[in-house]
Amino acid sequence: MSIIEFQLLQKEDKPVLDRYFASRYYENSHFTFTNFYMWREPYHIQWAEEDGILYMICEWEGQHMAIQPFCDEDRWQEAVDSFLAYFKEQGWPFYFTGLEKPFAEFLAGYKGAAFTIEDDRDNWDYVYEAEKLTTLSGRKLHSKKNHLNAFRKLYPEAEYLPITDDIITACKIELNNWYKLRLQDEPDDPFIAWERKAILEILNDYAYFKLKGGAIRLDNRIIAFTFGEPLNADTAVIHVEKADPNIRGAYPAINQGFVANAWQDMTYINREEDMGHEGLRKAKESYKPFKMVEKFNAWIA
Numbered sequence: 001m002s003i004i005e006f007q008l009l010q011k012e013d014k015p016v017l018d019r020y021f022a023s024r025y026y027e028n029s030h031f032t033f034t035n036f037y038m039w040r041e042p043y044h045i046q047w048a049e050e051d052g053i054l055y056m057i058c059e060w061e062g063q064h065m066a067i068q069p070f071c072d073e074d075r076w077q078e079a080v081d082s083f084l085a086y087f088k089e090q091g092w093p094f095y096f097t098g099l100e101k102p103f104a105e106f107l108a109g110y111k112g113a114a115f116t117i118e119d120d121r122d123n124w125d126y127v128y129e130a131e132k133l134t135t136l137s138g139r140k141l142h143s144k145k146n147h148l149n150a151f152r153k154l155y156p157e158a159e160y161l162p163i164t165d166d167i168i169t170a171c172k173i174e175l176n177n178w179y180k181l182r183l184q185d186e187p188d189d190p191f192i193a194w195e196r197k198a199i200l201e202i203l204n205d206y207a208y209f210k211l212k213g214g215a216i217r218l219d220n221r222i223i224a225f226t227f228g229e230p231l232n233a234d235t236a237v238i239h240v241e242k243a244d245p246n247i248r249g250a251y252p253a254i255n256q257g258f259v260a261n262a263w264q265d266m267t268y269i270n271r272e273e274d275m276g277h278e279g280l281r282k283a284k285e286s287y288k289p290f291k292m293v294e295k296f297n298a299w300i301a
Helices: 011-021 033-038 073-090 101-108 130-135 139-154 165-185 190-204 250-262 278-285
Strands: 046-050 053-060 063-070 095-099 116-119 125-129 159-162 212-218 221-230 235-243 268-270 291-293 296-299
Touching: 011 033, 011 046, 011 053, 033 190, 033 235, 053 073, 063 073, 073 101, 095 101, 101 116, 101 296, 125 130, 130 250, 130 268, 139 250, 159 250, 165 190, 165 212, 165 221, 165 235, 190 235, 212 250, 221 250, 235 250
Parallel strands: 063 095, 235 268
Antiparallel strands: 046 053, 053 063, 095 296, 116 296, 125 268, 125 291, 159 212, 212 221, 221 235
């Protein structure tokens, strides 16, 4: 068995990875090139293509982790065999992260090693019905509709715009404003700086990533912006959503406006995980998800 030869993820790798992510119906919000590219530096993301299988690894605080292989189901056994051989050669303990449920179930019966598998609730994805996010109809979303109506009443001149080159500079200014506010609340959180850098990279080369984006302009400045892309045949994934927290209803307005204007052809909207952040969890649960995409970690003792 040949040992996998990994390389660091680069922007030019997008066509190869896109082909693999589009080859099956994946529900995990991480399984897009944009997501891996945005977080490639803090997680040291590497990839390799070997005989029709895409392998990916990452590393966090000294722990090396494998991401489930991207290939046909009937080749999972072969791919895991190759992963195990690679980790053994490196002298690393074997660990899988962010697994979808079907692959976790395969590992439970894997022939060749006994895996310990646990669900990773902090990284479950929140999935909503696009129609519900657009209309905000029903008693459960009544408070969201109230916030949106208040925004429209307070700021009738606010306008929704698709992200184009004309407003990207204004989006960057809003990102920096948001960043300064967040730093006041959580000055020791390294993810804030990493996220800012990642978003700027995407905005600086926006057309390359083939994303859809939306923004709200008020008094000649962008007060909210967002972007995402198709995750699979019926689901869009929202990678980023930023808004001025001091403007009542700005977040509901960009959320509703983006889905209504950009994702009318999608059934579901995946708004990614809450990372165990209490405030984020409360916000995502308040939109009453249609379902959660479970994710799992697995390791060999």
